[in-house]
Amino acid sequence: MVIFGRGCFDQLEDILSAKRRQPTGGMVFLVDDIFEAGDFKKRLPLKNTDQLIWVNVDDEPKTSYVDQLTETVKVQFAQHPQRLPDGVIGIGGGSTMDLAKAVALMLTNPGSSVDYQGWDLIKNPAVYHVAVPTLSGTGAEVSRTTVLTGPEKKLGINSDHTVFDQMVLDPDLITGAPREQRFYTGMDCYIHCIESLTGTFLNSFSRSYGEKALELCRDVFLGKGPDQDDKLMMASYFGGMSIAYSQVGICHALSYGLSFVLGLHHGIGNSIAFDYLEEFYGPGVREFRRMLETQEIALPRNIVADLSAAQIEKMVDVAMILEPLWENALGPDWKKLMPRSRIRELYLRM
Amino acid sequence: MVIFGRGCFDQLEDILSAKRRQPTGGMVFLVDDIFEAGDFKKRLPLKNTDQLIWVNVDDEPKTSYVDQLTETVKVQFAQHPQRLPDGVIGIGGGSTMDLAKAVALMLTNPGSSVDYQGWDLIKNPAVYHVAVPTLSGTGAEVSRTTVLTGPEKKLGINSDHTVFDQMVLDPDLITGAPREQRFYTGMDCYIHCIESLTGTFLNSFSRSYGEKALELCRDVFLGKGPDQDDKLMMASYFGGMSIAYSQVGICHALSYGLSFVLGLHHGIGNSIAFDYLEEFYGPGVREFRRMLETQEIALPRNIVADLSAAQIEKMVDVAMILEPLWENALGPDWKKLMPRSRIRELYLRM
Numbered sequence: 096m097v098i099f100g101r102g103c104f105d106q107l108e109d110i111l112s113a114k115r116r117q118p119t120g121g122m123v124f125l126v127d128d129i130f131e132a133g134d135f136k137k138r139l140p141l142k143n144t145d146q147l148i149w150v151n152v153d154d155e156p157k158t159s160y161v162d163q164l165t166e167t168v169k170v171q172f173a174q175h176p177q178r179l180p181d182g183v184i185g186i187g188g189g190s191t192m193d194l195a196k197a198v199a200l201m202l203t204n205p206g207s208s209v210d211y212q213g214w215d216l217i218k219n220p221a222v223y224h225v226a227v228p229t230l231s232g233t234g235a236e237v238s239r240t241t242v243l244t245g246p247e248k249k250l251g252i253n254s255d256h257t258v259f260d261q262m263v264l265d266p267d268l269i270t271g272a273p274r275e276q277r278f279y280t281g282m283d284c285y286i287h288c289i290e291s292l293t294g295t296f297l298n299s300f301s302r303s304y305g306e307k308a309l310e311l312c313r314d315v316f317l318g319k320g321p322d323q324d325d326k327l328m329m330a331s332y333f334g335g336m337s338i339a340y341s342q343v344g345i346c347h348a349l350s351y352g353l354s355f356v357l358g359l360h361h362g363i364g365n366s367i368a369f370d371y372l373e374e375f376y377g378p379g380v381r382e383f384r385r386m387l388e389t390q391e392i393a394l395p396r397n398i399v400a401d402l403s404a405a406q407i408e409k410m411v412d413v414a415m416i417l418e419p420l421w422e423n424a425l426g427p428d429w430k431k432l433m434p435r436s437r438i439r440e441l442y443l444r445m
Numbered sequence: 446m447v448i449f450g451r452g453c454f455d456q457l458e459d460i461l462s463a464k465r466r467q468p469t470g471g472m473v474f475l476v477d478d479i480f481e482a483g484d485f486k487k488r489l490p491l492k493n494t495d496q497l498i499w500v501n502v503d504d505e506p507k508t509s510y511v512d513q514l515t516e517t518v519k520v521q522f523a524q525h526p527q528r529l530p531d532g533v534i535g536i537g538g539g540s541t542m543d544l545a546k547a548v549a550l551m552l553t554n555p556g557s558s559v560d561y562q563g564w565d566l567i568k569n570p571a572v573y574h575v576a577v578p579t580l581s582g583t584g585a586e587v588s589r590t591t592v593l594t595g596p597e598k599k600l601g602i603n604s605d606h607t608v609f610d611q612m613v614l615d616p617d618l619i620t621g622a623p624r625e626q627r628f629y630t631g632m633d634c635y636i637h638c639i640e641s642l643t644g645t646f647l648n649s650f651s652r653s654y655g656e657k658a659l660e661l662c663r664d665v666f667l668g669k670g671p672d673q674d675d676k677l678m679m680a681s682y683f684g685g686m687s688i689a690y691s692q693v694g695i696c697h698a699l700s701y702g703l704s705f706v707l708g709l710h711h712g713i714g715n716s717i718a719f720d721y722l723e724e725f726y727g728p729g730v731r732e733f734r735r736m737l738e739t740q741e742i743a744l745p746r747n748i749v750a751d752l753s754a755a756q757i758e759k760m761v762d763v764a765m766i767l768e769p770l771w772e773n774a775l776g777p778d779w780k781k782l783m784p785r786s787r788i789r790e791l792y793l794r795m
Contacts, residue, residue, distance in 0.1 A: 096605075099648065099649070099650035099689075099690065100648055100650070100690065255446075264650070266649075298449065298450055298675065299449070299616075299672050299675035299676055299678070299679050300447075300449035300450070300614070300675075300679060303657055303661065303676075303679045303683060306657070307653055307656070307657040311653065322649050325648065325649035325650075326649055326653075328649070329649050329650060329653045333653060339449075340449065340450065
């Protein structure tokens with residue numbers, strides 16, 4: 096289920112009340128700690144059996160952090176009949192929503208989140224979980240993955256159970272985002288669409304969503320019309336929906352390596368990598384540069400200058416794990432077209 | 446949940462197996478009786494505790510038919526522990542899907558379906574229900590209404606519980622539809638989009654879906670490109686999604702009257718009415734006429750010639766019940782702009 100509209104966050108209480116087990120139940124709110132200061136926290140519909148956890152997403156979500164958060168929730172609800180909360184609500188950007196998805200899954204699946212990085216490894220349905228995005232572009236509010244950085248790799252927990260049961264899309268909540276963060280997160284959506292629409296794995300479902308998401312991104316980052324926040328929120332949702340039957344490509348693969356070694360957030364990592372991919376995504380990269388100009392954003396440069404050779408090789412390793420992404424972009428013979436040396440060269444230009 | 450793709454109908458068995466209560470459970474298949482002859486019925490994933498009901502949709506769905514079908518299901522499952530089937534699967538066009546939605550609702554809500562025509566009158570969640578469209582355009586596979594003709598009025602059962610739990614969108618299934626039926630059903634989507642995008646009640650969610658649905662309709666009915674069935678199926682789905690925060694208008698209101706008195710199916714009723722609405726929807730009506738030409742469709746004319754004055758007045762009555770539609774098109778003062786006499790005049794031209 097999805098609700099959309101300015102002010103619809105105020106409907107969250109009604110939505111949750113239908114899921115509360117009276118009187119012992121409780122909800123877990125995972126909220127970006129950026130909101131710990133300020134008035135927004137007064138709007139959270141907390142009951143006295145609920146658990147509020149401020150999450151820090153200065154780093155991208157790590158499997159160790161997911162395991163720790165899951166344990167914190169288990170301790171709180173250990174005395175409850177079902178030993179589980181009634182729901183997990185993630186309020187924040189893509190990282191916070193990924194944490195919420197991962198915790199909802201790990202509450203009902205044994206072991207560490209590391210064990211589930213991959214495709215369809217989750218066995219049990221998650222606890223009911225709700226997305227409330229306060230940044231738009233990642234599509235995390237609607238996608239069937241939660242991307243985590245583990246000790247060895249950055250890879251999502253991809254499963255039907257990962258998908259949020261409810262989305263609360265309130266454009267008011269993204270209005271206050273810092274300008275650069277808004278841009279880089281939005282570019283996650285834009286670049287995703289360019290990669291998927293030019294890829295080899297695509298059907299009419301994903302094409303329809305992807306084409307409209309792209310158009311909305313253009314309206315937002317090249318235009319000046321009304322309803323920019325509404326459009327950006329819809330672009331993110333459509334971009335996320337388009338993932339169902341499509342795949343990202345070279346830029347996302349490279350971005351995963353940047354995040355793993357440099358700790359860069361996904362959106363800025365995508366943006367940095369994309370600028371060097373004109374030979375693969377020519378019109379998209381040139382349009383992206385017009386968006387940089389229009390939005391007056393200066394991309395970070397020379398970010399690999401201080402890395403060791405081993406760190407560069409690790410980036411190449413992480414990027415090469417994402418086989419479906421390379422194959423989507425370059426076809427089944429991608430390894431011939433894109434040997435380690437060529438991936439390394441791309442990184443060395445950044 | 447939605448799955449999309451050529452051949453995805455074959456996944457229906459897997460989807461249902463997860464919902465079957467072993468060993469006493471059973472599913473109800475409501476299938477358009479057009480498929481009673483032919484090979485398609487061999488592909489239905491029937492188990493021996495399931496109930497197969499061929500439904501006839503020569504007439505639009507009536508409340509009396511819904512009540513009768515519901516009783517038939519109740520009798521079959523009277524000996525089961527929960528006295529309910531595990532699910533209801535509607536396979537057919539908009540009318541069949543509406544019947545499936547209505548039966549799924551009426552199995553868990555007491556009384557007659559007449560009692561629930563309106564907005565949010567349903568109290569109990571429906572039985573799990575699945576849509577398998579074999580015609581595209583109505584959006585019935587995704588909308589939160591099921592439109593029924595009762596003794597006094599044609600009006601939907603509008604409720605969150607009406608929405609299908611699962612959609613199986615397989616473009617192969619719409620490939621064999623008769624040319625005129627395909628056109629008129631597709632025009633339901635096209636006209637819906639024109640009405641909602643020019644209406645006063647709309648947000649970015651519905652605008653995004655509606656604009657893309659319109660674009661897909663243009664590709665299908667004015668173009669000659671590949672993937673026409675895939676695009677038409679997506680147009681219908683997007684058109685249905687756009688209903689969430691939008692509303693139809695004058696054409697749908699008039700079409701309801703035509704259906705009630707003349708028994709016309711919704712798509713053809715819309716098409717007949719739309720051709721007389723150039724003063725309200727100029728560019729849309731002119732584009733619609735190009736679609737008629739391109740698809741070589743001859744609209745029925747003089748359809749009200751043999752009606753009595755009382756029948757004409759009844760059409761006006763039925764159309765005027767749809768207050769939100771008129772208000773969406775003409776604003777809160779619609780009654781001044783559109784007195785009975787003007788509605789009557791429009792009907793008399795058809």
